[in-house]
Amino acid sequence: MAVTKEQIKAALDSLGLPDGGSLVSRDMIRALTVENGMVRFVIEAPTPELAQRMEGLRQAAEQVVGQVDGVTSVQAALTAHGPAEKKPVPNLKVGGHPKPQDGPMKVAGVKRIIAIGSGKGGVGKSTVSSNLAVALAKQGKKVGLLDADIYGPSQPRMMGIQKRPASPDGKTIIPLHSHGVTLMSIGFMLDPDKAVVWRGPMLMGALQQMLTQVQWGELDVLLVDLPPGTGDVQLTLCQKTELTGAVIVSTPQDVALLDARKALDMFKTLKTPVLGMIENMSTYICPNCSHEEQIFGHGGVAEEAKKLGVPLLGALPIDLDTRLAGDAGTPVAAGTGSVADAYARMAQGFIQSGLI
Secondary structure, three states: OOOOHHHHHHHHHOOEOOOOOEOOOOOOEEEEEEEOOEEEEEEEEOOHHHHOOOHHHHHHHHHHHHOOOOOOEEEEEEEEOOOOOOOOOOOOOOOOOOOOOOOOEOOOOEOOEEEEEOOOOOOOHHHHHHHHHHHHHHOOOOEEEEEOOOOOOOHHHHOOOOOOOEOOOOOOEEOEEEOOEEEEEHHHOOOOOOOOOOOHHHHHHHHHHHHHOEOOOOEOEEEEEOOOOOOHHHHHHHHHEOOOEEEEEEOOOHHHHHHHHHHHHHHHHOOOOEEEEEEOOOOEEOOOOOOEEOEOEOOHHHHHHHHHOOOEEEEOOOOHHHHHHHHHOOOHHHOOOHHHHHHHHHHHHHHHOOOO
16 A cells, blocks of 8 residues: 555654644645655754754654655655854855845856756756867867756766865855866755755855856856756846856757757747757767667757757767766866767857857
């Protein structure tokens, strides 16, 4: 018999709090999901200070839920409602409520800002972002890369750098550098094994901080690796930042293009120019026999770009070396070979067309 949410709530209700009541009666349980015996939920404390003292309670909640028949795994996270108390000494903390501003903002020293988006995850958007940044840097451009995928930051791994940025005054952030690219990611600021359990305003605050508090220096272009979909981060970036435009990454198959069209419509609604589309995983060439196979179909993105009247900026193969290079922290565009050449041609196309 499948486990129900009611059973989980009943188990949590049996866990009394020191000052009376339970997690359920005090309305502190959020985002409860039960799927195939796997239970996940968030405990929302009244204040950040109280949340820091509730680790023992979180563990007890996992334990009591784990005793329910049919539960195979339990994952509980802690979050807090409301801002933390201000500390007397400046302390750099990314993530919070955004500050009011008058209209779209410019980023000091940055000539162009290009958002790289996709309608769905898994199409290789972050891989394309990191490799395009490296390829442009190899062409002599001053390039920045902002990893705006707050829930799933992958650029620290792909760019091969795992350090916390310095902050000389507790307010400004000194970005990191890798493979000739100036880099910033929320992944540098948080424990890589911990989930980011933030509401929309905290996402917007984090994005605003990474754009305005980072000392980007003089850049020809800042590439922004967006999360998949059409959510808060995309909305904030398009409405609150002076964007040059957006680039859509998609694989050729119809399912990916369905979601890519939604991303295109979002940018149109937000009056952000779409500079072009990139077809990723366009073809596969066997390294042993050189046989070419279109695993995900071929040409779908080119057709879509033609319908919309925007350029196809590149068609990239699916390639084992690309995956191995990204996992190893050295983007394939930093080396040599057919895929590196494909990224070099795409970077040249960006430059020659005046996009950068």
